[in-house]
Amino acid sequence: xxxxxxxxxxxxxxxxxxxxxxxxxxxxxxxxxxxxxxxxxxxxxxxxxxxxxxxxxxxxxxxxxxxxxxxxxxxxxxxxxxxxxxxxxxxxxxxxxxxxxxxxxxxxxxxxxxxxxxxxxxxxxxxxxxxxxxxxxxxxxxxxxxxxxxxxxxxxxxxxxxxxxxxxxxxxxxxxxxxxxxxxxxxxxxxxxxxxxxxxxxxxxxxxxxxxxxxxxxxxxxxxxxxxxxxxxxxxxxxxxxxxxxxxxxxxxxxxxxxxxxxxxxxxxxxxxxxxxxxxxxxxxxxxxxxxxxxxxxxxxxxxxxxxxxxxxxxxxxxxxxxxxxxxxxxxxxxxxxxxxxxxxxxxxxxxxxxxxxxxxxxxxxxxxxxxxxxxxxxxxxxxxxxxxxxxxxxxxxxxxxxxxxxxxxxxxxxxxxxxxxxxxxxxxxxxxxxxxxxxxxxxxxxxxxxxxxxxxxxxxxxxxxxxxxxxxxxxxxxxxxxxxx
Amino acid sequence: xxxxxxxxxxxxxxxxxxxxxxxxxxxxxxxxxxxxxxxxxxxxxxxxxxxxxxxxxxxxxxxxxxxxxxxxxxxxxxxxxxxxxxxxxxxxxxxxxxxxxxxxxxxxxxxxxxxxxxxxxxxxxxxxxxxxxxxxxxxxxxxxxxxxxxxxxxxxxxxxxxxxxxxxxxxxxxxxxxxxxxxxxxxxxxxxxxxxxxxxxxxxxxxxxxxxxxxxxxxxxxxxxxxxxxxxxxxxxxxxxxxxxxxxxxxxxxxxxxxxxxxxxxxxxxxxxxxxxxxxxxxxxxxxxxxxxxxx
Numbered sequence: 001x002x003x004x005x006x007x008x009x010x011x012x013x014x015x016x017x018x019x020x021x022x023x024x025x026x027x028x029x030x031x032x033x034x035x036x037x038x039x040x041x042x043x044x045x046x047x048x049x050x051x052x053x054x055x056x057x058x059x060x061x062x063x064x065x066x067x068x069x070x071x072x073x074x075x076x077x078x079x080x081x082x083x084x085x086x087x088x089x090x091x092x093x094x095x096x097x098x099x100x101x102x103x104x105x106x107x108x109x110x111x112x113x114x115x116x117x118x119x120x121x122x123x124x125x126x127x128x129x130x131x132x133x134x135x136x137x138x139x140x141x142x143x144x145x146x147x148x149x150x151x152x153x154x155x156x157x158x159x160x161x162x163x164x165x166x167x168x169x170x171x172x173x174x175x176x177x178x179x180x181x182x183x184x185x186x187x188x189x190x191x192x193x194x195x196x197x198x199x200x201x202x203x204x205x206x207x208x209x210x211x212x213x214x215x216x217x218x219x220x221x222x223x224x225x226x227x228x229x230x231x232x233x234x235x236x237x238x239x240x241x242x243x244x245x246x247x248x249x250x251x252x253x254x255x256x257x258x259x260x261x262x263x264x265x266x267x268x269x270x271x272x273x274x275x276x277x278x279x280x281x282x283x284x285x286x287x288x289x290x291x292x293x294x295x296x297x298x299x300x301x302x303x304x305x306x307x308x309x310x311x312x313x314x315x316x317x318x319x320x321x322x323x324x325x326x327x328x329x330x331x332x333x334x335x336x337x338x339x340x341x342x343x344x345x346x347x348x349x350x351x352x353x354x355x356x357x358x359x360x361x362x363x364x365x366x367x368x369x370x371x372x373x374x375x376x377x378x379x380x381x382x383x384x385x386x387x388x389x390x391x392x393x394x395x396x397x398x399x400x401x402x403x404x405x406x407x408x409x410x411x412x413x414x415x416x417x418x419x420x421x422x423x424x425x426x427x428x429x430x431x432x433x434x435x436x437x438x439x440x441x442x443x444x445x446x447x448x449x450x451x452x453x454x455x456x457x458x459x460x461x462x463x464x465x466x467x468x469x470x471x472x473x474x475x476x477x478x479x480x481x482x483x484x485x486x
Numbered sequence: 487x488x489x490x491x492x493x494x495x496x497x498x499x500x501x502x503x504x505x506x507x508x509x510x511x512x513x514x515x516x517x518x519x520x521x522x523x524x525x526x527x528x529x530x531x532x533x534x535x536x537x538x539x540x541x542x543x544x545x546x547x548x549x550x551x552x553x554x555x556x557x558x559x560x561x562x563x564x565x566x567x568x569x570x571x572x573x574x575x576x577x578x579x580x581x582x583x584x585x586x587x588x589x590x591x592x593x594x595x596x597x598x599x600x601x602x603x604x605x606x607x608x609x610x611x612x613x614x615x616x617x618x619x620x621x622x623x624x625x626x627x628x629x630x631x632x633x634x635x636x637x638x639x640x641x642x643x644x645x646x647x648x649x650x651x652x653x654x655x656x657x658x659x660x661x662x663x664x665x666x667x668x669x670x671x672x673x674x675x676x677x678x679x680x681x682x683x684x685x686x687x688x689x690x691x692x693x694x695x696x697x698x699x700x701x702x703x704x705x706x707x708x709x710x711x712x713x714x715x716x717x718x719x720x721x722x723x724x725x726x727x728x729x730x731x732x733x734x735x736x737x738x739x740x741x742x743x744x745x746x747x748x749x750x751x752x753x754x755x756x757x758x759x760x761x762x763x764x765x766x767x768x769x770x771x772x773x774x775x776x777x778x779x780x781x782x
Contacts, residue, residue: 110592141632146623223710250717
């Protein structure tokens with residue numbers, strides 16, 4: 001039933017092929033096809049009109065300049081304009097300097113606010129936060145029970161009381177402060193945007209808890225009405241962003257994207273399934289390509305890369321545990337690590353790491369890592385596979401080749417040997433194996449409700465780093481993503 | 487109370503827009519463009535809008551209509567005609583009759599059942615409720631709260647239990663008591679999830695294993711739904727033989743024009759309309775009232 005825009009384009013392009021330039025009629029025909037495709041995707045009529053005007057202007061303008069090569073040029077213009085209108089950046093959340101960070105959820109009935117509240121709580125938990133859910137939807141029968149059940153499943157506390165919604169929200173805020181929860185998520189009653197009483201209620205709740213973020217929850221299947229609804233809510237609540245739900249169906253979500261264009265607020269999260277973990281930060285440009293029928297290419301590429309790197313890392317980890325880990329593997333680990341940016345930045349990315357490392361000198365000498373790489377590069381393949389064969393004259397050659405000192409080569413080989421031995425011991429017991437599987441799947445930075453996982457007092461150090469000063473290395477540093485040093 | 491009165495204020499802006507249109511001196515292209523915009527803005531969708539306007543245009547030419555107001559009347563008539571041949575009656579021929587409520591998440595299935603229960607009880611019929619949404623947290627509690635208002639029996643199972651068996655039990659219970667009607671709730675599901683649609687197929691099948699007959703499978707559709715409503719109607723019909731649509735939340739600013747597309751492309755009529763939050767706010771669908779309300 002849905003014909004992708006790219007398919008439609010093919011038909012038009014066939015017709016205009018061979019023409020030197022495009023006249024207004026051809027451009028109108030193209031614009032009509034675009035309109036039809038965008039209407040099917042529920043893109044707002046006003047947004048479509050804006051788009052059509054911009055495309056027409058550019059297409060005709062460039063035709064006059066005489067450089068138009070009809071087919072591709074027009075497609076390029078269309079794609080560029082669509083991406084401008086429908087695209088945008090992924091939103092980033094900042095936490096309040098004085099906790100809790102307060103999040104207010106509003107939306108039409110049935111848009112999925114309560115489920116979204118729970119999913120959001122789960123997401124915050126995964127970011128190392130300790131959320132409190134507040135159930136201020138006292139209108140829908142059993143809404144609070146639903147929230148409590150979901151909260152139980154997540155081990156996230158839920159606060160509500162049978163008073164009035166504004167009082168519940170205010171008391172919820174006090175409760176979050178009392179319990180030391182650093183994020184508060186307030187669920188509110190669903191409303192039809194025209195209902196003044198309920199709009200007043202949510203505005204009063206907002207005034208009572210002064211949210212850091214007000215999110216409008218929007219069903220991806222919504223039609224032309226979405227923009228008007230968002231405008232009404234925005235007038236009362238000063239929205240920060242939209243959360244898009246039910247994106248797991250075949251709805252193209254054009255209405256929600258139109259909100260971004262008209263109200264100027266991005267889509268922060270998208271819900272892609274019934275389970276509480278089916279929830280992720282939103283990439284607007286990807287939905288733009290979904291509307292255009294080009295598929296979510298970027299996501300696919302990312303997934304493929306992830307899998308590839310995971311497999312690679314798991315293979316290396318396996319070799320490490322059965323003692324066949326080579327210096328080549330080690331070199332690859334360093335490369336993976338460096339791909340992620342400077343080591344000192346990486347530390348900041350691991351939840352809880354900054355506090356753990358407080359008072360510890362986290363300045364890692366990048367130059368030393370360069371030299372490490374140099375040393376390994378100067379080895380022959382045989383030497384990398386069996387470092388024990390490296391004798392005095394080989395050491396000399398390697399040091400000269402890499403512009404380092406013989407002592408540094410000796411140190412690297414020695415530490416690598418020790419590390420391998422230790423790994424083999426770990427691999428011998430079932431505990432080690434189990435641990436490896438877990439790390440490979442989940443990625444690091446484990447955080448629990450009690451806070452970040454404590455770093456082991458004595459972990460593994462990278463050979464050649466922090467030999468003399470243990471605090472200069474990154475002992476026990478769990479890089480995650482299947483990194484075998486974790 | 488008429489549907490139009492019920493819907494009230496939010497429609498004003500829409501009729502204002504057509505007000506400007508009515509004062510045009512003649513039927514020119516701008517008139518047709520404005521009508522098209524109005525229909526598209528009501529989520530009727532391009533294919534149905536185009537075919538509707540094509541019909542009206544032909545008729546207007548034939549009758550040499552020059553008054554825009556007259557064009558609007560022709561369009562109304564054409565839209566009402568859309569629904570006229572459809573069977574709008576709710577089928578009560580079973581003993582008991584089982585009415586299944588299906589749809590995506592959050593469209594108002596449970597609420598619709600609550601309101602319909604009240605309607606049926608008031609009309610003197612005996613009703614048993616089947617809490618077939620065993621997935622959503624607190625769905626059973628929600629149905630129970632509705633059911634208690636009308637003092638009817640609710641048959642439910644444990645959370646996560648098989649919805650087919652819950653509904654089967656309810657049908658058996660209704661048959662034993664000689665009840666007229668079983669209203670069966672189901673969990674909301676996105677129509678692209680094939681395992682959940684298979685589950686629904688099974689629900690439909692098992693509901694008829696006992697004494698009851700499934701005489702209605704009602705697709706509950708939120709009036710804000712856009713073009714995706716067509717896909718929903720298609721998929722749910724394929725899995726559970728949808729016999730009619732319940733259009734909910736029509737008291738918001740959305741106009742639910744997608745039901746025109748569903749009627750025209752799939753031949754599935756609207757049977758009930760939800761227009762408010764109180765227990766009385768469920769009406770039998772009347773084409774003329776709906777079309778009038780759509781135009782404000």
